[in-house]
Amino acid sequence: MVGQDSNHASVRTYWNLAGILCVITFIEWVIFKIEDLRTWSAFMLPTLIALSLAKLIMVCGWYMHLKYDHKLLTYVFGFSVFLTMMTFTILMLALR
Amino acid sequence: MAKNLPQTGIISWITTVDHKRIGIMYAVTALFFLLFGGIEAILMRTQLMVPNNDFVTGSTFNGLVTLHGTTMIFLFVMPLSAAFFNYLTPLMIGAPDVAYPRMNALSYWIFLFGGLLLNFSFVAGMLPDGGWFNYANLSGPKYSPTHGIDFWVLGVQVVGLASLIAAINFFVTILNMRCKGMTLLKMPIFIWTTLVTQVLLILSLPVITVALVMMSFDRSFGTGFFDPEMGGQVIMWQHLFWIFGHPEVYILILPAMGIVSEILATFSRKPLFGYSVMVYSTCAIGFLGFAVWAHHMFTTGLGPWAQALFSAGTMLIAVPTGVKIFNWISTLWGGQISFTTPMLFAVSFIAMFTMGGLSGVMHSSPPIDYQHQDSYFVVAHFHYVLYGGAVMALFGGIFYWFPKVTGRFMDETMGKIQFWLYMVGFNLTFFPMHFLGIQGMPRRIYTYAGDQGWNLWNLMATMGAYITALGGVLFFVNLIYSCFNGKRAGADCWDGRTLEWTLASPPPEYNFAVDPEVTQLDDFWVRKFDATGNRVEPALQPEIDPATKHLPNPSFWPLVLAFGILLLACGPFFDAKGIWLSVFGLGVMLLGTYGWSYEEA
Amino acid sequence: MVSDHEGALHATNTGIDNRKFGMWVLIASECFLFGTLIANYLVNRARGLSGPKAQEIYEIDITTLSTFDLLMSSVAMVLALHGCQNRDVGKFRFWTGIVVLGGVIFLGFQYYEFSHFVHNGLGLTTSIFGSSFYLLTGCHGLHVLAGVLWMSTILATSFVRGDKWFPDVPLEVAGLYWHFVDVVWIVIFTVVYLFVYI
């Protein structure tokens, strides 16, 4: 059985991360609630993508243990995400 | 509870989790469906033999076209490749079994039920008649109101699920369960093509799953995903289908390439030329497979930029494929070639696949594709690549590994006759189709006028089809004959290079008595010669008492879970009360899942 | 719950347990599944001919709450795993209960949201926007339901098999699945609800 290996994140880091995740979600909600800000896509698109990417990396990196596991898992997951983005960007462009 | 299941007889086959038995079941079922596909092809060719023939009606012909395509791709080539994956992957990488033995059995049973569901359309008398890709509007509820198309949609869905589960299984097996010393670049080339095929399956099957769910929603619940009247786009189905469709055709051809590379190396008594380059080009073909799907849609008005990019991508794929072909020829170069039947099939693969690939390059450029699209030139192209390529290689694989599976050689003379019947029949059938394509005969037409100049070529194609059918019959005779009184075969009967030849034929259920250790590529071949180069007896696996090896227990829960999935998929055929059948199917699935997870493994 | 082949546990080349590796491969496959669904949603979100438009019908407040809820159940999952690995059966059972509770609350939010939309005239077959929306969020909802079933089964088995039963690897695999479902919801929340005006 996998025992208590050293580089496991401690409970405190989990709670800190939980806090950050809540803060980011709160920020997204606030940005969205501001009337004239939400239609300004030049600003909204990059920030929202950045924020959700941050949340994604946090959950995948720490909670899903990717940071401490064999790099092969990161490659498998990363390659699939990259290929999905590539394929469907081409599809969206082709359909426009 | 699972321990007291009998070890022989029908029950043992139904509850087996041994990758070798499942491999045999895959192969037998695939060859059974080959009969279906073959008969459909003969019926179609007889209808097209002479102008305005009334051997079959228009809609029946469309049904035959659809079922021939779907059966040959999803129920013959993919499962037969899966049979090779199942049987050989653990043996070649030195593993006791696959990563998840019971999930392996599950994917077989789901595949079997999916195949039966698809072919049940014959019994129900409602053939799916939308072509093997089932383009959107025609297959929608408005223009195909009968349940025929539902058999296709749900049959392919179930078979797709089976392939996805098997793909995850083999991906983990290859990366996680190689024997000591076998790094990634020391694996046999067949294992590399299997690995890339699994990656393609894992990443492309979800796309077709979503597309099929959308189509069954359209047909059963009245949503309008592909219905222009509700704002849907008809080409959305084509995009989603071909995003899966093009990786799919590489899924069909890569295992065949792996098999051919193994056979060529063995019968030239030389290692595969440029092993690492072959590995990189396999990966390149796999990766590029995701960026070229729209060359099936050049005539749907994609716009010049999309056409330019997709044609460039398609041409780019010809480079790694070309590299592989030259590597095969260099493997032959300087070898001591012995033309056994598997070798005949492998060499004919190189020739036929090259011709298919080149006719493919011709319509990779959109202006030419404007003339070739949906004409018999495309039919000739993909039959040269699929039949001349994948099927010839798979038959070569059967002849090559049959002695390992059953301990008996397949008859060489019958094999050679069958090979030449195939070669003559295949070329007589499909080479004239190039001329038909240039003379403008469209695809999927059930009849044609007598004045189009197509009569001669269609007649020749039909004659070729009859010859191929003869070859097919001879194969089944050879198969059954050799099972019982073929020449006995020892462990290393072809003087092979990979680990499966260290095992007895047929191998014991526990595979490796002593876990093998590998130091370099083709390790088994290198150990056959001592430092000075003269022959030394190779170290084969010793005989040990099977009881000492722990084997996973047989289990019938995979069958229960697969049957649940079948019931779930049969819901939409019974309009009103179908929902209850699906719910009952869900119940059986839950029962199977819980029984499975609480079972003593 | 003895693993698939406990006895002949083949020392894996990569050191990762087979089941955990398999779950990651399933996650890679599901990326493409949700990628297709999201692409289909983005293509069809403005093509609805009848029925309410996206801007008119989405309620961002409820959805933000359900996002909080799913994030917290993700945190609970990590703590449950932590408890299990430290052989603390109390923490393990408590946090697993919180995960199940979080999942059920999320499904509650989704049930409310769907019935609210249907009430406002956006049925499954009203327009292609509606169909694409329900397909995407419905598929994610089914994954959440499966996760809730899975986690409640682990909880029930823990009570049945007593305090000494600690399913390290199976719980970690279930945790990977649950976190992935949460990651997908993060992407859906941004792409569907926050991109409404872009």
Next chain:
Amino acid sequence: MEILKKSTWRDPLQRLGLGWMAFSTSVFAEGSKQAKAFDEVEYQLRATLESPMNTIAGLTEWARGINHVYGITTLVVTLVFLAVSIPLIMAIVKFRVPEGTDLKQLKPPKQVHGNVQLEFVWAVIPVILLLFIAVPTWEAIFEQPEEAPEDALVVKVIGHQWWWEFQYPKYGITTANELHLPAETPVFFELTSADVIHSFWIPKMGGKKDCLPGKDAMNSMFFVTPAASEIKTLGGEYFQGQCAELCGSSHALMRFDTVLHTREEFGRWTQVHNQPPQVTSALQEKGQELFAQCAVCHTLAGTPSEEQEKSMLALGTPKQGPNLSNLGSRKMLGAGTRWNNQRNFIEWVKNPQSIKPGATMTAFGHLSEEELLALSAYLMQSTVKKI
């Protein structure tokens, strides 16, 4: 009456004389009926050795452009084929071990693992060869105009389940299954479909383009029609086209003819087409009354059925059937399925499903023989438009 020549499956046998073909054809040929549908004698004469649907005739600029790229590609492909097959055959012949030698005794060949330079060579050379195909391809791709050039004749092509509707917005003409084009004029096609996906293809004029249903899914195709010198026969030169995308049970019977006229001839055709049908005999008179039943689905220019069509269009439900204004002067019936003569016309009206399975036209079996003759007199003679 025509003498229906025996179907043509016997001709190749005489030419090739293959014993095997004779044996298996005689076994199966009894089952296949002799030609009964299209093989009218005159149509036979037209099928010279050069088949009507061949894709390399290249009559228009666009088709010649395609053939140009096609020529280069075929050359490159043949080159590569030789580069593969010659070494393959040499390897097979040169390194073959005679049958039956005991391989275990033989010393294995030199275990060559690879050669980086060779790999580099046969990776780079194909890239260069592919550029020979790619550059002309990209040029040809960007030649096709997206919008209609000003001087182009615009033709709206609407695919229906198993027939073609052609509209000339400039002249207010709607016709079916025969596309009349002037010589030497740029023609811009707007391709849509009324039901499923079809594919508009005139091989001699150039490639095919899909007709997609849906308002925003309109495709276009453009080519300049060939010069007047191409027109050999009086009354316009016939070029055949066919639907290339599977569109249902009678997809094979969805053909159409393109009729190429000189400019003046086409001008006259546009005036003549919309003239009302000339009713001369009493039989045609009777036929005109009977046509009232047909007017629910069909329209004849210059008759009350035209107003009916306008009102139905206003309601958003267009007529189901094709426009029959110049039915008399068309060569083929039922979208290239049957030769346009009285016997076929009556057989079609009596039971369309027998000729085109799945056709949505109701069968008029209840009409008496004499009524059918009247209807055919009206629809066949009075709609003939002399150019």
